[in-house]
Amino acid sequence: MKCVLVTGGSRGIGSAICQKLAIDSNYHILINYQSNKAAAEKTLEAVVQNGGTGEIIAFNVADFEEVKSVLTKWQEANPEAIVEAIVNNAGITKDGLFMWMSPEDWSSVVNTSLNGFFNVTNFFIQKMLRNKYGRIVNIVSLSGVKGTAGQTNYSAAKGAVVAATKALAQEVAKRNITVNAVAPGFIRTDMTSDLDEKELIKLVPVNRFGEAEEVADLVSFLVSKKSSYITGEIININGGIYS
Structure with missing residues (x-):
């Protein structure tokens, strides 16, 4: 059983x-x-309706011990399963001006995005190296590439994952493992529902917010065998804001 973890x-x-x-x-x-x-x-x-198979697996990506414990139990229960692909998508925002930012708002955002990337990827990387195959896709953000005022914590966390993507890609490329990042701009989701869409659209050359499905199409390509010569890349998907 070959698996992808999202x-x-x-x-x-x-x-x-x-x-x-x-x-x-x-x-x-x-x-x-x-x-x-x-x-x-x-x-x-929805996965089953789309003709796929799957299961849900609960853990806090920011907690190293919990990640290790839950994934070890899962691996023991599914000895034949091979996780060939990881999509590191978990992230949270706690926006506010840096001068008023609490240590908790800083560390919780960094722990989820950056340490989450470490905790999950670190669990599987040796197995991928042994199998000589893997796809790692990190969901970063326009904030991590350009920097966004009011999101110094989120920009720092995602910017760190951008740098980690480039470094890890070089370490594992010989073993047929690719590591790429996708940096969405304004995408219509729960996370952006509080934003002033009418105002922000003025910043977007294509004149609309993106859809989650459009990001999913790009990730699906990067997870596939078709993307085998693309690694260490940060692909912006933002309607031309930052190009």
């Missing part, structure tokens, strides 16, 4: 990725979530 797979871009992979790939889809079980189950239903 962290933060229950909602928004993560859910769209799971649903797209159910159509485009033959992978058994591991839908990670932390707190919203109902949303994860809904995503699993």
